[in-house]
Amino acid sequence: MKPRACLIIEHIEGNLRECSFELATLAHTDFLRNSYDWLAIIAGCNVEQTATRFAEKTGIHVIVLHNGALAQFSGEGYCRAYASAITALAPAIVFASHTPLSCDAAPAIAVECNMEFISSVQNISFEHGTLIASRELFHGKIKEEIAINTPAVCTIMPGALPVFNRAESLGKVLVRTIDIGTISSVPGAVSRSPQSGIELSEAEVIVSAGRGVGKSEHMTHIRNLASLFARSAIGGSRAACDMGLVDYGFQIGMTGKSVAPKLYLACGISGSAQHIAGMKNSRTIVAINRDEGAPIFQIADVGVVDEIETFVPVFIDVCSQTGNQH
Numbered sequence: 001m002k003p004r005a006c007l008i009i010e011h012i013e014g015n016l017r018e019c020s021f022e023l024a025t026l027a028h029t030d031f032l033r034n035s036y037d038w039l040a041i042i043a044g045c046n047v048e049q050t051a052t053r054f055a056e057k058t059g060i061h062v063i064v065l066h067n068g069a070l071a072q073f074s075g076e077g078y079c080r081a082y083a084s085a086i087t088a089l090a091p092a093i094v095f096a097s098h099t100p101l102s103c104d105a106a107p108a109i110a111v112e113c114n115m116e117f118i119s120s121v122q123n124i125s126f127e128h129g130t131l132i133a134s135r136e137l138f139h140g141k142i143k144e145e146i147a148i149n150t151p152a153v154c155t156i157m158p159g160a161l162p163v164f165n166r167a168e169s170l171g172k173v174l175v176r177t178i179d180i181g182t183i184s185s186v187p188g189a190v191s192r193s194p195q196s197g198i199e200l201s202e203a204e205v206i207v208s209a210g211r212g213v214g215k216s217e218h219m220t221h222i223r224n225l226a227s228l229f230a231r232s233a234i235g236g237s238r239a240a241c242d243m244g245l246v247d248y249g250f251q252i253g254m255t256g257k258s259v260a261p262k263l264y265l266a267c268g269i270s271g272s273a274q275h276i277a278g279m280k281n282s283r284t285i286v287a288i289n290r291d292e293g294a295p296i297f298q299i300a301d302v303g304v305v306d307e308i309e310t311f312v313p314v315f316i317d318v319c320s321q322t323g324n325q326h
């Protein structure tokens, strides 16, 4: 019998998060598909339909951990649900996304289930019969490869793996009502960030504002640019956040979020090491900056030397005229 591998899949109010489909890629990677029996677990209240969507798109069987107290997220409740399932299933390896939701539970699950814990993993490989987790340290200066001693829990960086959603067969869903005892932490009200739109980790395109945007009125250019793309979000450098142009929850960089979208548009961002640490894994980087010596151009795939307020409206106009929206 093959050892088990388990994915922890995430949802917000029943909406699956894209990072869960990235985890599914692991289950369909040749060397991993053949080495393990794969299944996924999802905790929540009445999330069977959510689980079915995942099972249908990935072909992975899903166990739903149902309890009324899981209607609202609490680290304590979700950790108990996952830990009890993982204790019962005894997988050799558990993969979760390196997101605030999973990072709340994953280390606690590892402790509870007596498993090794490896965070911020960017890739999993298999060498000489050993599973290897690769990750970057010191903001990309050092690459570390860790031989995984199973049983282990690994959190995978969102954006590090491609999305998988084209299974050839359908996975099945099994609902289990579970006992998680009394939850002592009382979840507060959920408040949305004043900045609307999709989360940075879910966006295919990120338009990022820097100090060079200058003033809040110019953020219209950034919003208009972002609206050209269907799955886009607005982020910013710390300078832009300090200026109040972008909400701190959307700061990108060493002390902000790490992102890896398909397209990153850096607008009026100089390219400090602290900013680059958070966006260098983007697939294509376009920089718009009036200073041709700005360090951001060293990592940009496409560079535009111009003023934001001059270039962006003209670019949007041209796109509108040619119907070039994505």
Ligand SMILES: Cc1cc2nc3c(=O)[nH]c(=O)nc-3n(C[C@H](O)[C@H](O)[C@H](O)COP(=O)(O)OP(=O)(O)OC[C@H]3O[C@@H](n4cnc5c(N)ncnc54)[C@H](O)[C@@H]3O)c2cc1C
Pocket (backbone or CB within 6 Å): 209, 210, 211, 212, 213, 214, 236, 237, 238, 239, 240, 251, 252, 253, 254, 255, 256, 257, 267, 268, 269, 270, 271, 272, 273, 274, 275, 278, 288, 289, 290, 291, 294, 306, 307, 308, 309
């Ligand atoms: C411990 C520590 C942690 C940090 N963490 C982060 C972090 O997580 N994320 C982060 O971003 N920073 C972080 N910083 C701050 C970082 O060092 C930089 O100060 C910051 O990234 C600079 O932001 P910026 O590029 O928007 O601004 P600037 O460096 O001031 O660059 C502005 C750029 O805009 C260009 N520009 C100006 N006007 C225009 C215009 N009209 N049109 C086009 N271009 C124009 C300029 O040529 C310039 O290149 C951290 C710093 C420290 C010390």
